[in-house]
Amino acid sequence: MTAAEPLLHLEGLRRWVRLPSGEDLHILRGVDLEVDAGDHVAIVGRSGSGKSTLLNLLGLIDRQSDGVLRFDGQDVHRLRDARRARLRGASIGFVFQQFNLLDGRTALENVMMPLLYGDARQFWHREKLAREMLDRVGLGGRADQVPARLSGGEQQRVAVARALVRRPRLILADEPTGALDVSTGEAVMALLDEIARDSDAALVTITHDLQVAALSQRAYLLDEGTLHDIGTLDAAGTAEARTALAATAGLRAGQEAVA
Numbered sequence: 001m002t003a004a005e006p007l008l009h010l011e012g013l014r015r016w017v018r019l020p021s022g023e024d025l026h027i028l029r030g031v032d033l034e035v036d037a038g039d040h041v042a043i044v045g046r047s048g049s050g051k052s053t054l055l056n057l058l059g060l061i062d063r064q065s066d067g068v069l070r071f072d073g074q075d076v077h078r079l080r081d082a083r084r085a086r087l088r089g090a091s092i093g094f095v096f097q098q099f100n101l102l103d104g105r106t107a108l109e110n111v112m113m114p115l116l117y118g119d120a121r122q123f124w125h126r127e128k129l130a131r132e133m134l135d136r137v138g139l140g141g142r143a144d145q146v147p148a149r150l151s152g153g154e155q156q157r158v159a160v161a162r163a164l165v166r167r168p169r170l171i172l173a174d175e176p177t178g179a180l181d182v183s184t185g186e187a188v189m190a191l192l193d194e195i196a197r198d199s200d201a202a203l204v205t206i207t208h209d210l211q212v213a214a215l216s217q218r219a220y221l222l223d224e225g226t227l228h229d230i231g232t233l234d235a236a237g238t239a240e241a242r243t244a245l246a247a248t249a250g251l252r253a254g255q256e257a258v259a
């Protein structure tokens with residue numbers, strides 16, 4: 001990466017799908033975005049606005065129909081599937097709403113899983129690295145528990161440890177607090193934000209909850225297939241603005257704003 005190149009560079013990114021009727025559904029209609037290492041960006045949008053579609057492009061899971069997506073200066077569209085998969089495994093960590101932990105495995109085994117595909121150092125030291133990461137999320141003492149024995153907040157912290165154990169440069173969090181109560185969700189977000197900052201990773205949070213988005217440095221509204229910069233939502237006194245935005249954009253204002 002050159003000094004001037006952000007970690008993520010999206011320019012005129014478009015994604016459409018062919019419907020059975022033969023028509024094209026234009027989901028993303030020209031998305032521009034730059035995210036630097038250490039940034040925390042939130043993307044909000046109503047249901048069906050294209051958030052998952054965008055996340056799948058950022059996570060190198062799908063390919064854009066048109067436009068540019070550079071990761072670390074590299075035009076990822078040009079990479080073959082196997083190279084994209086390697087880049088994804090080494091450089092991107094995912095956190096999902098439903099945690100997606102393996103039920104029959106302990107917290108430790110879940111966190112060790114990505115290290116099986118890591119480099120030689122990660123592979124050989126996988127247990128030590130996974131234990132360190134579980135300590136980091138405050139679950140060092142619960143390493144041998146299976147997910148069913150952990151609370152929702154603890155399961156999400158295991159998922160955060162699993163997402164971060166390979167030290168990704170980009171963390172993609174898709175409704176990370178969606179299955180948690182407000183205070184547990186806030187604690188998980190604070191942890192995610194702190195660990196991302198410590199390791200200089202970029203964090204992109206996709207959410208329909210403006211209170212979660214308020215924890216980011218910059219928020220964007222995905223609407224009509226394009227991104228609109230809505231700045232920072234964290235300043236005191238934004239509760240009213242959040243409520244108004246929530247009403248117009250079909251979003252959740254968050255407890256504090258609607259109170």
Ligand SMILES: Nc1ncnc2c1ncn2[C@@H]1O[C@H](COP(=O)(O)OP(=O)(O)OP(=O)(O)O)[C@@H](O)[C@H]1O
Nearest residue numbers: 017025027045046047048049050051052053054208
């Ligand atoms: N492969 C596909 N074929 C047909 N339609 C699709 C496809 N992928 C997405 N869509 C449609 O595109 C729109 C955007 O979908 P997407 O899942 O990205 O929205 P979203 O903002 O993530 O929604 P939600 O918040 O409800 O998860 C939706 O109307 C969806 O039905």
